[in-house]
Amino acid sequence: MPAPRAHKIRLNPTPEQEQYLRQACGVARFCFNWGLSEWKRQYEAGEKSSSYRLKKQFNATKREQFPWSYDVTKCAADTGFRNLDAAFKNFFRRCKSGEAKKGYPNFKSKKQSRQSFRMDGSRIKIDGRRLKLERLDTPINMTETLRFDGTIKSVTISEDAGHWYAAINVAVETPEHECQQKSVGVDLGIKTLAVLSNGAQFENQKLLRLELRKVKRLSRELSRRQQGSGRWQRTKRELAKLHRRVADRRLDYQHKMTTEITQTYQVVGIEDLNVSGMLRNHRLALSIADVGFGEIRRQLEYKCAWFGSKLMVVDRFFPSSRLCSYCGTINGELTLSDRTWICDCGAVHDRDLNAARNIETEALRTLAGVGSRTGKTRVERVSDS
Ligand SMILES: [Zn+2]
Numbered sequence: 001m002p003a004p005r006a007h008k009i010r011l012n013p014t015p016e017q018e019q020y021l022r023q024a025c026g027v028a029r030f031c032f033n034w035g036l037s038e039w040k041r042q043y044e045a046g047e048k049s050s051s052y053r054l055k056k057q058f059n060a061t062k063r064e065q066f067p068w069s070y071d072v073t074k075c076a077a078d079t080g081f082r083n084l085d086a087a088f089k090n091f092f093r094r095c096k097s098g099e100a101k102k103g104y105p106n107f108k109s110k111k112q113s114r115q116s117f118r119m120d121g122s123r124i125k126i127d128g129r130r131l132k133l134e135r136l137d138t139p140i141n142m143t144e145t146l147r148f149d150g151t152i153k154s155v156t157i158s159e160d161a162g163h164w165y166a167a168i169n170v171a172v173e174t175p176e177h178e179c180q181q182k183s184v185g186v187d188l189g190i191k192t193l194a195v196l197s198n199g200a201q202f203e204n205q206k207l208l209r210l211e212l213r214k215v216k217r218l219s220r221e222l223s224r225r226q227q228g229s230g231r232w233q234r235t236k237r238e239l240a241k242l243h244r245r246v247a248d249r250r251l252d253y254q255h256k257m258t259t260e261i262t263q264t265y266q267v268v269g270i271e272d273l274n275v276s277g278m279l280r281n282h283r284l285a286l287s288i289a290d291v292g293f294g295e296i297r298r299q300l301e302y303k304c305a306w307f308g309s310k311l312m313v314v315d316r317f318f319p320s321s322r323l324c325s326y327c328g329t330i331n332g333e334l335t336l337s338d339r340t341w342i343c344d345c346g347a348v349h350d351r352d353l354n355a356a357r358n359i360e361t362e363a364l365r366t367l368a369g370v371g372s373r374t375g376k377t378r379v380e381r382v383s384d385s
């Protein structure tokens with residue numbers, strides 16, 4: 001069954017392309033405003049109006065009256081009428097439910113309203129980083145490639161804080177997928193991003209650290225410059241670019257990791273980390289924000305649902321690190337700095353690997369209905385199968 005996915009990508013339009021985008025937004029806004037004034041006029045004349053009728057009326061006369069609308073995709077005009085339809089539906093719904101704020105549609109101004117238009121998937125083409133729009137001769141450069149394979153349903157192009165974005169909606173065929181292996185425990189950490197219960201590791205990228213040093217340097221530079229000056233503007237832009245690059249690389253790596261884990265294992269156990277609590281510890285904060293535990297959790301959740309795996313979230317009070325994964329004894333003396341430890345039973349433990357094994361066992365125990373050690377482990381997503 002196809003599932004809808006969206007990926008928002010920043011665009012790098014040339015000045016000519018930007019001109020086209022602005023014009024398309026303008027046509028969308030014009031049609032909204034034109035439709036609204038016609039609606040009012042027809043209403044006062046005692047006629048019943050609809051956005052569908054107005055669109056037909058517009059299309060019948062556009063060759064004579066609005067020839068400039070042919071400069072851009074016809075989807076721009078459609079956007080205006082679709083927005084008008086939504087605005088009136090909203091208004092009627094509020095009237096019906098007797099809300100105090102009825103919200104009769106307002107005219108859209110160039111300055112105050114969001115600049116955007118939507119195109120049907122059939123009227124665009126994506127090839128790698130090139131986005132080709134109907135009636136625009138050259139393809140627009142995208143800053144990254146589309147994350148999903150599938151049928152492109154629509155693209156909404158909008159401007160935000162001086163940048164242009166394309167939000168691409170894709171219908172993704174959910175893959176028929178057989179997981180090769182049954183279960184895994186995942187211990188998320190700071191030194192190593194993740195250690196799996198089978199011993200596999202995902203390195204936390206040190207490169208991010210290196211770039212963070214650059215972030216610090218630029219931030220210092222920014223604070224020394226006179227606010228609003230040319231140099232200040234330049235440093236600010238540079239800093240924003242660097243932030244974005246760091247964020248992109250991190251996200252890319254996280255996606256690789258979570259895809260691999262969810263594709264390979266039927267049951268994935270993770271710890272319910274108290275991220276906000278950890279962020280309050282300032283020394284840890286930078287590292288954690290850097291790693292992005294919350295994002296990893298989010299990705300595991302939806303990808304487990306895609307691939308039909310089960311995500312088991314182990315209670316945060318489960319003593320994953322202190323429990324010996326061989327004999328079950330709890331080591332009460334273990335501190336955060338102990339990377340390896342020896343249990344009374346003789347087992348030598350790598351801290352993270354031992355934790356990952358315990359998380360796996362705990363996840364399986366709960367799944368089998370044996371009852372968890374703390375009684376709070378739960379299934380996050382259960383597939384239909
Ligand atoms: Zn032991």
